[in-house]
Amino acid sequence: MTVLSAMQSAATRLIGRKPTTFFSSTQRFEQEIVDLANEVAKSIADDNDWQGLNRIHMITGDGTTTAFPLPSDYGRMLLDSNIYDSTSWAWGYQRIVRADDWLEFTIRDWAIITPGMWCLLQNQLQFVPAPSDQSTAKFLYITNNIVTDENGAEKTSFTADSDTFSLSERLLTLGIIWRWREQKRMDFGTDQANYDALFSDLAGRDGGARPIIRNGRRNIYRGTVGWPWPLGGT
Numbered sequence: 306m307t308v309l310s311a312m313q314s315a316a317t318r319l320i321g322r323k324p325t326t327f328f329s330s331t332q333r334f335e336q337e338i339v340d341l342a343n344e345v346a347k348s349i350a351d352d353n354d355w356q357g358l359n360r361i362h363m364i365t366g367d368g369t370t371t372a373f374p375l376p377s378d379y380g381r382m383l384l385d386s387n388i389y390d391s392t393s394w395a396w397g398y399q400r401i402v403r404a405d406d407w408l409e410f411t412i413r414d415w416a417i418i419t420p421g422m423w424c425l426l427q428n429q430l431q432f433v434p435a436p437s438d439q440s441t442a443k444f445l446y447i448t449n450n451i452v453t454d455e456n457g458a459e460k461t462s463f464t465a466d467s468d469t470f471s472l473s474e475r476l477l478t479l480g481i482i483w484r485w486r487e488q489k490r491m492d493f494g495t496d497q498a499n500y501d502a503l504f505s506d507l508a509g510r511d512g513g514a515r516p517i518i519r520n521g522r523r524n525i526y527r528g529t530v531g532w533p534w535p536l537g538g539t
Contacts, residue, residue: 308452309466311474312338315481328466337488338481343462345480349472350451353508354383357471358451363443366436372429378459380449382425388444390420390436398423398432398442407431476503 313323316338327335327342350358362376389397399422401407407424411433420440424431436442450459455467463470470477483496 306469306474307466308342308463308468308470308474308477311470311478312342312466312481314478315485318482319485326466328464337485339463341481341484341488342477345477345484346451346463346470346472349476349480349504350380350447350449352504353511354447355472355508356511358447359383359445360448361443361445363441364430364436366438366440366442368438369435371432371435372427373432374429376446376448378448378450380447382444382446386444386446388423388430388442391441391443392420392437400424473503473507476500476507479503 309327312327316334317323320334324330324332324335327339330336358380360376360378362379364373387397387400398420401410401422401424404424404426407422407426410422420436420442421432421434423433448459449461451471452460452463453469453471454460454465459471460468479496479500483493483500486493486496
């Protein structure tokens, strides 16, 4: 199914009309829905580590290069992403999250456990020390290509009625509905609740990070292990 069907479903529920086209239309409502469709799709993709958007990237070392370009469709890393070295069976590269910590490690030239450390810096994957010659390292990331056109080509956003969403079309429809009503300062509480319930259900069954809804706002929980004992004093 295409984004057209998702937008038509939303339009039918919002204004009781089913437009035949959206992207080529000059009507205000249709253009509002087009804009919201892309905004909601991006929000859905960002709010969970969907397995359908996971991609694997491999780099090959030459013994001297320390900085490698990100994949062309790179969106973001998974929160718990690791980079695994083909020559180290016990562990992979250690991730340094803070750029300041990375600077300290590289300046101090401290001893580093093989295979080394990595950091995202200047939109590149930085390694210390340089991956050894012909060694390979692999990692998972989230692609920013969340849309497919009618010819099967992936892209980052909807540009035509014939495009398809890589994730749930039903969730996209519900997201458009509540965001449009919110934009018009109408009552959208029930619509948002329906969206949040479906999002949580799909995210839970997908195995990615799940949202926690507090006071109408979505916070993303990406933990995997819960504290098994009662909290507080005895």
